[in-house]
Amino acid sequence: MSAGEEAPSELIASRRRKLEALRAEGVEPFPHAFEGVKSVSVVKEPHAELADGEETTVGARIAGRLAARRGQGKNAFVDIVDRSGRMQLHARVDVIGEESFERLLSLDLGDLVGADGTVFRTRRGELSLRLQSWTLLAKSLRPPPDKHHGLTDLEARYRHRELDLMANEETRALFLTRAKVIATIRRKLDERGFVEVESPVLQPLYGGGAARPFVTHHNALNRDFYLRIAVELYLKRCMVGGLERVYELGKNFRNEGLSTKHNPEFTMLEWYEAYADYSDMAARCEELVSQVASEIGYDGPIDFSTPWARETLAGSIQARTDIDVLAHRDLDALRAAMRERELEVPDEQTWAQLVDHLLSKYVEPTLQQPTFLMDYPVELSPFAKRHRGDGDGSDNGLVERFEAFCGGMEIANAFSELNDPDEQRARFEQQRAAAAAGDAEAHPYDEAFLRALEQGMPPTGGIGIGIDRLIMVLTGRQSIRDVLLFPALRQP
RNA sequence: GCCCUUGUAGCUCAACUGGCAGAGCAGCGGACUCUUAAUCCGAAGGUUGAAGGUUCGAUUCCUUCCGGGGGCACCA
Numbered sequence: 395m396s397a398g399e400e401a402p403s404e405l406i407a408s409r410r411r412k413l414e415a416l417r418a419e420g421v422e423p424f425p426h427a428f429e430g431v432k433s434v435s436v437v438k439e440p441h442a443e444l445a446d447g448e449e450t451t452v453g454a455r456i457a458g459r460l461a462a463r464r465g466q467g468k469n470a471f472v473d474i475v476d477r478s479g480r481m482q483l484h485a486r487v488d489v490i491g492e493e494s495f496e497r498l499l500s501l502d503l504g505d506l507v508g509a510d511g512t513v514f515r516t517r518r519g520e521l522s523l524r525l526q527s528w529t530l531l532a533k534s535l536r537p538p539p540d541k542h543h544g545l546t547d548l549e550a551r552y553r554h555r556e557l558d559l560m561a562n563e564e565t566r567a568l569f570l571t572r573a574k575v576i577a578t579i580r581r582k583l584d585e586r587g588f589v590e591v592e593s594p595v596l597q598p599l600y601g602g603g604a605a606r607p608f609v610t611h612h613n614a615l616n617r618d619f620y621l622r623i624a625v626e627l628y629l630k631r632c633m634v635g636g637l638e639r640v641y642e643l644g645k646n647f648r649n650e651g652l653s654t655k656h657n658p659e660f661t662m663l664e665w666y667e668a669y670a671d672y673s674d675m676a677a678r679c680e681e682l683v684s685q686v687a688s689e690i691g692y693d694g695p696i697d698f699s700t701p702w703a704r705e706t707l708a709g710s711i712q713a714r715t716d717i718d719v720l721a722h723r724d725l726d727a728l729r730a731a732m733r734e735r736e737l738e739v740p741d742e743q744t745w746a747q748l749v750d751h752l753l754s755k756y757v758e759p760t761l762q763q764p765t766f767l768m769d770y771p772v773e774l775s776p777f778a779k780r781h782r783g784d785g786d787g788s789d790n791g792l793v794e795r796f797e798a799f800c801g802g803m804e805i806a807n808a809f810s811e812l813n814d815p816d817e818q819r820a821r822f823e824q825q826r827a828a829a830a831a832g833d834a835e836a837h838p839y840d841e842a843f844l845r846a847l848e849q850g851m852p853p854t855g856g857i858g859i860g861i862d863r864l865i866m867v868l869t870g871r872q873s874i875r876d877v878l879l880f881p882a883l884r885q886p
Numbered sequence: 887g888c889c890c891u892u893g894u895a896g897c898u899c900a901a902c903u904g905g906c907a908g909a910g911c912a913g914c915g916g917a918c919u920c921u922u923a924a925u926c927c928g929a930a931g932g933u934u935g936a937a938g939g940u941u942c943g944a945u946u947c948c949u950u951c952c953g954g955g956g957g958c959a960c961c962a
Contacts, residue, residue, distance in 0.1 A: 405896055405913055469919040516920050540897035542923045549954040650961050
């Protein structure tokens with residue numbers, strides 16, 4: 395399995411001999427184009443009612459990978475697979491001629507071929523193409539995965555996704571679904587008057603989340619940049635600028651461990667809407683996701699229909715552990731309450747972290763159906779606005795923030811955005827103190843962002859949706875690696 | 887980082903308690919004009935992830951390392 399020194403393989407040598415033989419016969423093994431190709435599904439679609447054994451005069455040109463071959467005499471059946479499906483070709487030596495027939499039989503599985511023929515259905519009922527002529531479109535020099543069992547080895551599927559895609563129809567279907575999810579999201583947001591923006595991936599200062607960043611270096615400027623961990627702060631500057639409704643859909647990067655729910659680069663959607671708050675974000679979120687689910691024909695155990703369940707964070711913890719975290723509003727009190735109920739007390743250093751622990755251990759795994767958890771502690775939320783409470787100032791140290799959960803994991807995070815520059819500055823000061831105390835994920839102080847807020851940002855609702863996780867939920871996958879074409883792996 | 891588990895032919899998988907590493911598909915040679923996991927005949931294909939160790943003998947037992955999966959930790 396070394397990349398450099400290739401083990402000598404008779405299988406590869408055989409394919410190379412065929413390649414040279416073709417060239418010697420004057421056949422170009424890598425032609426430039428093949429015009430007028432129709433997809434297999436388009437060719438098949440009008441002939442669904444064709445009777446067994448019936449011929450048509452409908453000509454069609456298809457192209458794809460040679461996936462199987464049956465019959466080697468004076469006729470042969472070969473299967474061509476394209477993105478849309480599989481179609482059988484029937485080749486007869488008395489139709490296509492001796493030379494073309496022999497050459498067809500000498501093809502290797504995996505070769506790319508183009509075919510012209512007429513549509514017919516075999517006596518056994520297979521809608522096929524009566525081959526008139528064919529062309530080699532690209533020679534394949536390596537053996538494809540097993541034609542029947544496909545490729546099942548997970549490591550091979552992740553490292554060589556091209557093999558997974560060519561061998562496993564479900565893999566192709568999954569990534570087509572992924573594309574449809576993303577296209578639908580864009581369309582829905584565009585329809586609602588959101589403008590798509592692109593903020594820097596290389597940032598002088600990272601921000602918008604609690605995470606460790608990747609650091610890189612720009613040679614000409616002789617300075618370091620961070621790969622963004624979120625787009626939040628830039629999009630809010632767009633809001634200050636008056637764009638009113640903006641979104642960005644792109645990659646974020648976090649320098650953390652890998653897991654079934656975490657990849658170091660992942661796709662995030664964030665949008666911001668002027669004159670809206672977190673309740674409006676929840677309504678838009680559940681509407682968008684349920685529309686996407688129906689658009690892709692989701693048919694699984696999760697009910698995405700609106701409205702989704704809503705609980706408060708504190709209420710959700712109390713329901714599952716019998717602990718009211720708001721009645722034990724400091725570290726020692728909460729620890730005591732946990733001990734009293736014989737819960738394991740981890741080594742967390744702050745009340746907020748302990749709340750976060752209770753959430754992820756006792757609540758999150760139970761949230762299979764879509765659920766919003768509302769109203770988070772301010773300590774966990776440096777960019778969210780204080781809770782309006784009941785108008786009597788009794789906000790309990792909470793902010794207007796929710797996270798959406800589904801399939802036992804977080805898929806979205808939203809707030810009524812903090813737009814008071816002085817309070818934002820104070821929050822940054824707290825983060826600075828946390829960093830000084832050793833918190834590696836503390837948020838860095840961002841003066842440019844504060845300066846923008848001082849220009850005045852409208853009341854704004856904002857949200858981030860983890861697209862990879864959303865696709866996991868929509869496709870029923872347990873690992874984020876299954877929904878990423880090329881997941882991060884160790885060096886082989 | 888820790889724990890469990892896993893790695894055999896190009897692919898999919900066997901190999902009992904330690905006893906000659908095997909099959910299907912693919913590939914190679916041949917037969918076959920409606921097959922579809924085509925069929926039939928023949929020949930071939932291996933440093934069992936790597937390196938050590940125990941043993942008369944290791945795919946099998948032990949150690950270390952590398953890769954994958956799961957869990958914990960870390961982390962949204």
